[in-house]
Amino acid sequence: MYTQGLDQSDTRTPGPEEEAQLVQAFQARIDAEEKIEPRDWMPDAYRRTLVRQISQHAHSEIVGMLPEGNWITRAPSLKRKAILLAKVQDEAGHGLYLYSAAETLGTSRQQMVDQLLSGKAKYSSIFNYPTLNWADIGAIGWLVDGAAIMNQIPLCRCSYGPYSRAMVRVCKEESFHQRQGYEIMTVMARGTDAQRRMAQDALERWWWPSLMMFGPSDSDSAHTAQSMRWKIKRFTNDELRQKFVDVTVPQGHFLGLEFPDPELKLDEQTGHWNFGPIDWSEFKQVLEGNGPCNAERMRARQTAHQEGAWVRQALLAHAEKHEDIR
């Protein structure tokens, strides 16, 4: 087994009556804001939901390294290169924190990785878009990490202990990601005309996909209500999306950039920025594997895994040999 201290696990199968009592006691703990820990009793559906959500989240961090990794060797200065390296390394770390949080639920990392590589598991649709020039690295940090932070902050209070602790660590590291991106955008927006056009173009390409990162509208989101009851989720997709728009639009205007949405307008009454309709058919297409880079991303992950196989084997062989000597 793959959970912390899982030398003993709850092997009893409760009868229907006992199960109902357990479910009730479980919900009462959640309602009282108690954290659920790996070896506590939990409904199967809660476990499944968490494994799905946490592993998808982990996959997103891992695949998310690819679009940015694309620019490490071509960063415009040593400073930017060091920053981008550190950021991409953080994303690898986030993936690993999350895989180990999911492992505490009894699913091995290898199973999760296999699901990613076979195409069975999903990852965030945003990482299927290409990074065409350096301004994209600015836009990703500012918008994509910005949207991720919006999603992740409430997850620090998630009812499942290992997930919430992983998210606290992740959130601590994310804010540098967003700031370095915004700084790149600032430099470019205040640079030459050509740089300014690149910044504007990057914003135009990344804006709508960033809004899609929050997932389908509440009316089409199958899992939201149950996840809110279990306190896995604290806000709905639409609530988080609106929060993101409200904080991000003024940041873009500050740089003199224009958002690619003619309907974007401040509602003086509510203080919220109203925005135009999202093209959900594009979101669906990308999710189904037909985005601009889906195939490339999958290929990159599969190749990396295959080409690393001999290293993993050698490591184990070395460890075994070493054990014999000892």
Added chain:
Amino acid sequence: MTERELPLWEVFIRSRTGLNHRHVGSLHAADAAMAMQNARDLYCRRQEGVSIWVVESGLIHASDPSDKESLFDPAEDKIYRHPTFYDVPDGVENI
């Protein structure tokens, strides 16, 4: 081909001298040296620690959650184990 997975390790970090090592998470590694190296890379990218312990997860024995009552409840009614249980007369100091 099913590949054998690298074993799981638990990581404990002392964030400053004078403090206990604290559990921070887990990782996979083939042996202790690799676990140590990975713990450095994974959990200490921002000076989070001055010392690292790594322990193979399988070596940790944990209490069973269903034993919670029998293990921890007996301490509940032993309030005389706390200094606040005792009356000290007014005027008595330094006790």
